[in-house]
Amino acid sequence: MKFLNITTLWQKLVSPWRPESNREAGSGIVANFLLHWFPNRISVRSLAFSASFYLGTITFVILLALTVTGVVLMFLYVPSVERAYWSIKDLDHAVSFGWLLRRLHRISAHLMVALVFLHMFRVFLTGSYKAGEIVRSARPFNWVLGVTLLVLTLLLSFTGYLLPWDQLAFWAITVGTNIAAAVPVVGEKTRQFLLGGTVIGQPTLIRFYVLHCALLPLALFAVAAWHMWRIRKDGGLAIVEQDRQEALVRKPAEPKKSKTYSVLGIASGTTVQVNDPTTLNEDNSVPSTPFLTIRILVVSLLTLAISIGLSLVVRAPLEAAANPEVTPNPAKAPWYFLGLQEMVGYSALMGGVIIPTVVVLGLMLIPFLDREQKGIGIWFTDGPGRRWAAFGVLYGLVTTCGCLAIALLAPMRDIFPTIESQFFFDLVNPATFLLLLFAGMYFLVLKKTSSTRYAAIATFCAFIVAFVLLTYTGTALRGPNWDFFWPWQAWPSHPMAL
Amino acid sequence: MIKKISQREILLVLIGAVLILAVAVAAIVFDSEPEWKYYQSEFRAVVAENIADIDPATLPSGIQQIWVEKLDRVDRCTTCHLGIGWKGLENVEQPWTTHPMPEIFGDHPIEEFGCTVCHGGQGFALTENDAHGFVEHWEEPLLSDIAASEYDPRKPPPLYEIQCNYCHRYERSTEGMPYINNAKEFVRTKGCKICHVINGDGGKMGPNLTHEGDKHAEGFDFSNLVSDQLTVFNWHIKHFQSPPTIVPGSIMPEMNFQSHEAQALAMLVMSWRNDEDLPRAYLPGVELKDELTPEEIERDRRIREGDGAFFVEHSCFVCHSVKAYDLFSPTDKGPDLSLAPDDVRARFNKTVEEFLFDPTGTMKIILESQIVLSDEEKWEAVEKIMKAYDIVKNRAAEKAADTEGGS
Numbered sequence: 094m095k096f097l098n099i100t101t102l103w104q105k106l107v108s109p110w111r112p113e114s115n116r117e118a119g120s121g122i123v124a125n126f127l128l129h130w131f132p133n134r135i136s137v138r139s140l141a142f143s144a145s146f147y148l149g150t151i152t153f154v155i156l157l158a159l160t161v162t163g164v165v166l167m168f169l170y171v172p173s174v175e176r177a178y179w180s181i182k183d184l185d186h187a188v189s190f191g192w193l194l195r196r197l198h199r200i201s202a203h204l205m206v207a208l209v210f211l212h213m214f215r216v217f218l219t220g221s222y223k224a225g226e227i228v229r230s231a232r233p234f235n236w237v238l239g240v241t242l243l244v245l246t247l248l249l250s251f252t253g254y255l256l257p258w259d260q261l262a263f264w265a266i267t268v269g270t271n272i273a274a275a276v277p278v279v280g281e282k283t284r285q286f287l288l289g290g291t292v293i294g295q296p297t298l299i300r301f302y303v304l305h306c307a308l309l310p311l312a313l314f315a316v317a318a319w320h321m322w323r324i325r326k327d328g329g330l331a332i333v334e335q336d337r338q339e340a341l342v343r344k345p346a347e348p349k350k351s352k353t354y355s356v357l358g359i360a361s362g363t364t365v366q367v368n369d370p371t372t373l374n375e376d377n378s379v380p381s382t383p384f385l386t387i388r389i390l391v392v393s394l395l396t397l398a399i400s401i402g403l404s405l406v407v408r409a410p411l412e413a414a415a416n417p418e419v420t421p422n423p424a425k426a427p428w429y430f431l432g433l434q435e436m437v438g439y440s441a442l443m444g445g446v447i448i449p450t451v452v453v454l455g456l457m458l459i460p461f462l463d464r465e466q467k468g469i470g471i472w473f474t475d476g477p478g479r480r481w482a483a484f485g486v487l488y489g490l491v492t493t494c495g496c497l498a499i500a501l502l503a504p505m506r507d508i509f510p511t512i513e514s515q516f517f518f519d520l521v522n523p524a525t526f527l528l529l530l531f532a533g534m535y536f537l538v539l540k541k542t543s544s545t546r547y548a549a550i551a552t553f554c555a556f557i558v559a560f561v562l563l564t565y566t567g568t569a570l571r572g573p574n575w576d577f578f579w580p581w582q583a584w585p586s587h588p589m590a591l
Numbered sequence: 592m593i594k595k596i597s598q599r600e601i602l603l604v605l606i607g608a609v610l611i612l613a614v615a616v617a618a619i620v621f622d623s624e625p626e627w628k629y630y631q632s633e634f635r636a637v638v639a640e641n642i643a644d645i646d647p648a649t650l651p652s653g654i655q656q657i658w659v660e661k662l663d664r665v666d667r668c669t670t671c672h673l674g675i676g677w678k679g680l681e682n683v684e685q686p687w688t689t690h691p692m693p694e695i696f697g698d699h700p701i702e703e704f705g706c707t708v709c710h711g712g713q714g715f716a717l718t719e720n721d722a723h724g725f726v727e728h729w730e731e732p733l734l735s736d737i738a739a740s741e742y743d744p745r746k747p748p749p750l751y752e753i754q755c756n757y758c759h760r761y762e763r764s765t766e767g768m769p770y771i772n773n774a775k776e777f778v779r780t781k782g783c784k785i786c787h788v789i790n791g792d793g794g795k796m797g798p799n800l801t802h803e804g805d806k807h808a809e810g811f812d813f814s815n816l817v818s819d820q821l822t823v824f825n826w827h828i829k830h831f832q833s834p835p836t837i838v839p840g841s842i843m844p845e846m847n848f849q850s851h852e853a854q855a856l857a858m859l860v861m862s863w864r865n866d867e868d869l870p871r872a873y874l875p876g877v878e879l880k881d882e883l884t885p886e887e888i889e890r891d892r893r894i895r896e897g898d899g900a901f902f903v904e905h906s907c908f909v910c911h912s913v914k915a916y917d918l919f920s921p922t923d924k925g926p927d928l929s930l931a932p933d934d935v936r937a938r939f940n941k942t943v944e945e946f947l948f949d950p951t952g953t954m955k956i957i958l959e960s961q962i963v964l965s966d967e968e969k970w971e972a973v974e975k976i977m978k979a980y981d982i983v984k985n986r987a988a989e990k991a992a993d994t995e996g997g998s
Binding site: 260388398421591 | 594595596600601603604606607608610611613614615617618621622654665667715716717718721727728729730731732734738750807808809810811813821822823824826861
């Protein structure tokens with residue numbers, strides 16, 4: 094008897110589930126709680142790797158990995174200024190698999206920030222924030238949810254940055270919150286609210302800890318669930334619009350006999366004649382189980398394997414214990430803020446306040462500014478779109494390098510040595526130039542093509558290039574005293590005690 | 592019929608599963624074979640070879656740690672350095688050897704001091720590299736000869752003396768600290784305190800050096816130090832040898848120090864760290880006493896010398912004054928012992944010696960439980976009391992004679 098049980102168990106484990114009919118495949122979705130938010134059938138187009146690169150799925154898997162490692166870390170971490178640093182030392186040296194937990198959590202956090210950006214780039218460049226003409230979906234709203242998720246992810250990463258309580262953490266948060274303090278009128282108050290005082294201390298640590306471990310994750314999960322539910326409600330990935338277009342021109346199929354509606358008691362009799370559902374049919378779609386589920390399995394496995402594999406080789410740094418008396422040189426914010434920090438070097442008001450506000454507002458407003466409905470789900474919309482994207486990349490490259498060159502070779506204060514007003518330099522500096530150049534390009538392309546989509550593509554591509562270049566400069570090319578160093582130039586060596 | 596999943600997809604799942612398995616196995620292997628396990632297994636062999644009557648099963652195993660709460664230190668050094676407190680492993684190589692100075696544990700029990708407070712290094716860590724602390728972002732590396740030979744390969748300065756003097760800084764000289772003792776002698780003879788505040792007093796010409804050892808590397812200007820070694824220690828050495836070379840415009844005089852003398856001084860100034868958080872019990876030479884006026888100190892000294900000292904030593908003076916010896920009881924509960932012969936006779940009808948060897952009343956309880964004297968001590972007490980009695984009698988006689996002569 095016992096032997097028999099083992100045999101059945103083994104059979105269940107090894108025999109693949111292969112549905113013999115669409116009905117069986119569909120009930121595979123309905124019968125499983127975890128799968129029931131998947132659609133019954135999925136468009137072959139949206140299953141294609143190139144449609145999304147599965148960036149949203151990967152981000153979600155990484156989020157799960159962060160949640161699991163984060164909860165375990167909460168058992169081992171002590172959020173007090175006396176103990177925090179040493180509890181991390183214990184994790185690194187004495188706790189079984191503590192090193193893996195910390196490295197995996199850290200690398201996943203960086204990956205998640207990067208993936209959220211990449212996912213946003215993909216959604217923009219495929220025009221997936223558009224409502225579509227056939228069924229007016231709420232994708233524009235879902236884009237706004239996505240930008241909210243981006244901000245929440247950055248806040249989560251930023252609050253987590255402080256927790257190890259080492260020099261890196263302490264000074265990155267110092268620099269980061271000082272950027273917030275550059276906001277006129279309310280800046281200093283905002284900074285005090287974040288820190289729970291005028292300097293980073295125990296009140297700051299406990300604030301960041303609660304935000305990082307409770308409030309922000311709850312908010313992130315709530316908005317993420319909404320974000321994914323909306324995808325389902327909007328009919329799947331935006332490329333489904335192409336299926337809808339084709340279904341419109343397709344000759345309607347012969348009506349079929351169906352019993353579907355009889356249960357509702359709408360029609361008399363036991364059968365009604367209905368048209369085949371318009372969008373998805375046997376040719377352009379497959380059952381979600383197993384076609385979608387197996388993809389998600391593959392993506393999850395590979396994501397986890399790669400992030401654990403990276404954790405094996407990439408050490409999580411831990412600098413000296415936080416010391417308010419000793420400022421490391423250079424003191425840098427977390428990497429995703431270094432583009433901003435680079436511009437703060439030109440003007441705190443422009444780089445720290447105006448540009449981030451313009452960027453976040455601009456991102457949120459994209460779907461409401463660009464309402465053209467062609468080429469939804471297709472990379473760069475069409476041929477001219479690709480050319481404008483290439484133009485945007487080139488334009489971004491030239492203008493950003495130009496502004497960096499001005500900042501390095503001809504600082505404004507050298508050009509206008511007689512002017513003392515800080516307000517003048519807040520208005521006239523390379524960051525302002527870049528903002529104006531990009532805004533100018535948007536309107537020029539718009540005028541030339543009369544297409545908001547092409548103008549948006551060109552500007553967005555230029556923005557990506559500027560973001561990458563500025564972040565790279567702030568991260569890799571800025572050394573002690575925020576001096577510029579080429580990658581092949583060594584930084585001055587760091588003195589030690591002994 | 593419906594579409595079947597392609598073989599390619601299933602292959603991808605397999606690849607993903609195998610990859611997960613591979614990284615998981617790698618992580619488990621990485622975690623389960625730390626260096627210290629090797630050192631512990633070797634230690635069994637070392638003990639078996641050198642010490643006959645030890646059952647290897649009783650040897651410590653697993654992570655060892657010394658937690659010194661008062662010093663806020665956790666040292667896991669003894670996880671590998673298992674033989675530190677053992678006898679008989681003197682000739683064994685590191686990390687299993689006996690401590691080269693086992694006598695140091697007499698005044699510095701390992702459970703109250705740990706290891707890193709003297710040796711430096713990263714007590715939390717469990718791999719050689721991390722624990723010895725020659726890693727980025729660890730500011731207290733192991734003060735070994737290897738580190739010291741960077742400065743003087745022929746005669747490495749004993750850097751650990753820096754750590755010794757963290758506690759021993761107020762001592763004039765300390766056994767086993769030749770470099771620091773030498774440097775302290777310089778501080779006294781070369782007049783450092785004319786210009787600098789050191790340990791709380793001195794002149795104001797130069798900077799206060801009381802917490803010089805806490806100054807971080809970032810706080811030094813290395814621009815005039817021509818050397819491969821950009822270290823605070825090297826800065827101090829070169830600065831002691833020629834102050835104006837390192838700090839242009841400095842008026843600190845050049846004293847022509849030899850290199851080992853400059854090293855000793857550099858070690859001394861680096862040991863001057865803020866000790867506010869150090870429990871007082873760890874600071875030898877610091878008196879934990881109430882402040883006294885010079886008169887009180889003089890009186891204290893006097894009553895501990897001469898014939899009255901006996902009554903202080905044996906706590907008699909808690910209740911009894913011995914006025915003949917200028918000894919005044921703070922409580923004055925009992926009669927003056929100088930008059931004891933008369934007093935005992937009057938109250939108990941005994942001589943002093945009879946009463947001491949066979950007391951009654953309160954004194955019976957006290958001499959049996961609180962102040963237990965040997966027979967010799969009792970005889971000594973009798974002798975001193977009789978002497979005091981004589982002094983009082985003589986004084987009275989003199990006084991009477993004076994009065995008589997005067998009238």
